[in-house]
Amino acid sequence: MGAAGVGLLALTVPAAVTDSPVRTVVFVAAVTLAEAASARVRHDVSASLDNVFILTALLVGGPELAVASTAGLGLVVAIRNRQRWLVRALVNTGQFAISAYVGAVVFTAAGGVPGDLDSIISPEGLGQTLAAALALTLVNYLAVAAAIALDRHERVADTLTSMLARTAMLQVVYVGLSVVAAALIEIDPVALALLLVPLLVARHGLLGFQEQAEAYERMVRAFVKAIEVKDGYTRGHAERVAKLSELVAAELGRPYDEQVMARYGALLHDVGKIGVPLCVINKPGPLDDDEFAHIKTHPRVGAELLRDIEFLTEAVEIVRAHHERLDGAGYPNGLSASQIGLLTRIVTAVDAFDAMTSSRSYRRAMPVRAALDELYRCAGGQFDPTVVAALDRVVAEVGWTPTFTPEHREAPLAASGVGS
């Protein structure tokens, strides 16, 4: 892709420069700056205005200018990435150059006339611009989605849906922006600055969102940790379950939003234990009816605590149902298999897995293999077999190790004679 893109650039840049050197420099600078000012919409997808300027270049100066305008993009990518910067720069430039080229081909094929303001702002002209924008965006998205899907184990279609859900509005807006920009260049180039203002506001909002989203997650983690502190044995449990659940959701090909929800649900699944006395949580051996009744309240208490947080609606369901069983024998509601969502099934299995592979006051941690075997044994009745299989693969991939609390680290292994 890099090579094809560089080839395209080699063909178009000289032509564009001969046509109008100033305009070429301006558009290369605009696209480069737009890339430098991109804002993330999820941690691995950025939204930028590159496409608006490429499209404007197409409307104002034609295919050569559009392709040539992507020439500086690679610079930003190279500066941003320390590792494999050359490959990334080439692939990104190539990707944009090719999508610009495809957009230009579609525009010309549809009968579009670059540089003719009257035809651009006519209804047919808008249709031609729309077609070019669609083609350009499609190639652009497919390339990005394919790269990300590979990385996150998402299905390409799911990544595309998630990207579209976050940026579809922006894409519609792009077409309008490009037309306005092309017109403004003819009317009053100074007015282009006015066009940039709302876009800067959008960028400001997205950056603020990113910052706030990170602050939010940190706050939730702090609360969860605070609840765990009083019980030394479950320390870190929520964090581990959150991490594994997110990975299992990814392994099962769930879309990004669901992976995030699995993480939050897992992080918060035991907040309801705040209302259960320590002596019950840590009691060695079987619980009496009273104590068990107490333990059984924690999913409901947790869900009640979190019910007013709209963003976490799906996570609250996980909290409420993470002790339900597929055979209907779980608590608090004795739900049947069809009423238990996949994300809940994931957290249920991961919760049990981490509990087994962590040491408690009254027992040692189980080896990873033994815990997985136990999950397989209970699959069907208690756990979802596909989830257990996915967890098995994830655990093998990340090299999961059992968690020991300090006082258990040496003693148990020596006592059982398994150690070196």
Place this chain on the structure above:
Amino acid sequence: MTTELALFVVAAAIGELLPFPKPRGRDLSISVAVVAASALLGHAVVEVLAVAAGGWAVAAVLRAAQGRSLPLTNLWVATLGALALAGAVAVGRSIPLPELRSGMSVGALAGVWAVILLALPAYEAVSRAGSPARLASSYRTVVRQSAGGAVALASSASLGAIAHGVLGMWSVPLVLFPLLAARVGLARYTQVRVTYDQTVRAMSRLPEELGTVRRGHGVRVGDLAVAVARELGLADAEVTEIERAAHLHELGQIRADLGQPLADRTVALAGASILREAGSLDDVAALVERHRDPYRLAGVGDNAAVSMGARIVRSVCEFDRAAVDVPDGDGWQAIEALHQRSAYEHDPRVLRALTAVLHRQDRLGVAEVRSHA
């Protein structure tokens, strides 16, 4: 002309349906930009008003079709705004200033920017202030909070008016495009801010699950502390902080085991250390940490380390604890208990404000009847 006016009305309706959301306070209607563009293009006052009111009406009908409603306040805000914008354009045009290349009057543009950035926030400021004393601080807050969106609205309106000469009526819907882009960013920001607030509120119920704090204490103290802080004329940013601190002041209780309450001071310190971990709540943590300290020290005088916010949370918390124990919710007895310890523990200024708030909320009524009898 009529087609164009219809187009303006449709654009205003879209703007009314897709406002810039704000984390707290009124949403900012995008229709303002459409109305401003109409004024800039020299439409008659009646037409500008028709765009504003017509946009609201179309939007209201569309909303009603979905079984929801559009607040009537939006109509007043839109029409008042339309009048202000038309007036500002007329005044601006009469000022002899150079024109842009497109023939647009710089004076008229300046008038529109001034109205959108400075005059429109006044409406919300008035409705939010509650008392004349707080008007200035509330106005500053609203202007600051709306600034980003307002700048986007003003520049889009200017843009639409400037492009109109060449694009004709196509410039009207195109005014909306950059604004819809801005909206995507602002909406996401607002969503996470709202979630943040909802989560703080939810976490206020954590200690209540332990049984050492009464149900609803955190939320009640939060609501009352906000009212007292406003009564004392504190700035909005501070009020928000006090609200969060009030919601979370008992958080340290979660370090205790069931049914074994910790000393108040221990709770304050433990709560503050948890909040510091949260990263973005340092100011709230400082408030929570100090909220059990005396506001005056013997031999020293005013204890500057205890902020007004900490004093408010302290007194409101103890009022809430005492008030629940009193039959018929008799606020006087609870207040009296606080007054008796006003030399060091409870700042009389806070108690005065608290009394005034309770009086307004009719929570002191029972005792008054008794004292007359």
